[in-house]
Amino acid sequence: MTITSNPEPVSTSSTRPKAPVDKQRFMIRMTGVIVGGMFIDGYILGIIGTAIGAATAELQMSLLWEGLIGASALIGIFIGGPLGGWLADKFGRKPTFTLDLAMFVVCSxxxxxxxxxxxxxxxRLLMGVAIGADYSVGWPLLAEFAPARKRGKLMSFSEVAWYLGFMLAFAIGYVMTSAFSLDWRIVLGSSTVPAVILFLARLGLPESPRWLMNQGRTEEAHQVAHDYLESPAEVLDLTSESTRKGTFGMLFSRDYWRATTFISVFWFCAVTPYFAIATFAASVLSDYGLGDGFGGAIGVNGLALAGVVASLLLIERIGRRKLTIPQQWVCAAVLLIIGLWTSAPPAVILGCFLVFAFANAMCTALTGVYPGEIFPTEIRGIGTGFATAFSRVGAALGTFLLPWSMHHLGAGPSMLVAAGVCVVGALVSQALAPETMGRPLSETSAPRRGGRDTAKAAL
Structure with missing residues (x-):
């Protein structure tokens, strides 16, 4: 008698759910709890712009302290990104994903x-550390569960949530301070509410099957994959995972230095001018003769939200590169106009800022997609964390230096510097950005040793 083996992995009661999982509902939940982390990141970075004035007056802060507090969360992200990535790669996505948000709740x-x-x-520095860790585990976790055909759309949704959180915080903070004259501590502490809700929603999520496979825990990996992954192709792609241990040095090896350089420089150049302009949008627009600047600031943030929504709708249709490169050139062009045409009518200046916000957000949406796709499992966390940290150097510098630059150099030269940053990002992206649309993670994270990868990446 011939005995055939069962191709399905044998499960145990400790690792298999008692009832079949609704995989589509699970994917919605997984996406929601990850993009929620991006929402609260945008929220805490947006809310500080509306409360910093009152806090400065009450605490009698110097310009140095004002700049440091404005950039504190960004500095924390710089620390938390690599730290959280290392923890996620070494000890797992699941525990890091829960503990970082617990830390955020307490600090908030x-x-x-x-x-x-x-x-x-x-x-706020510690809150930033928690958020940085969340970047480094959330995006890899979502990339490792999402099917290739909609991975880009699901991951870019995190940027929609970030801009929504930033814009909502700006509006809520303005109403709290202007209409109700609430204490600035209440304004800042309002981030506790969404953080508690998100923390509770994360409880009970499974570990990443790709991380389990990389750790040599093959049976557990297949059980999680069988229970939660929507596509059989994704389950099959697990077999490509190795048990190689990742190191920080791998980011700069012959295989992955291009991926590390691309995402780090691209992300840096995308967020530096946006954080500088958006955080102080009201005052920047006011300097250009646009009243108190509030209406224009809401417009800038609103167009940014529309930009990431546009990318979300297009990313699985036209690919990554077409949403990454042209938009950076547009940003450089409109900032160049603002910088050179200092006597332009206010309507022209506002129009340029709105175009910048829309185009910048379109390409920035890809910063939530590329890190999870271009690094292999063993360094996906630390790679995302390093790129996060590098980008936040730019964001912190932009936030910290813009008030000084506007005061000492003037609006025109400040915008010319921002335009130059956009040009650098466009050039690096043109040379190194891969096309990863619709491809399994085993292909998108494969070593690249000769410029762009083998995908058809031409515009």
């Missing part, structure tokens, strides 16, 4: 009680 709540500049800086 502490904002209600700060009474000095250094306390506010320290609390």
């Amino acid at each position: 709540f502490l904002q209600f009680f700060v009474d000095s500049a250094w306390q506010l800086f320290a609390v």
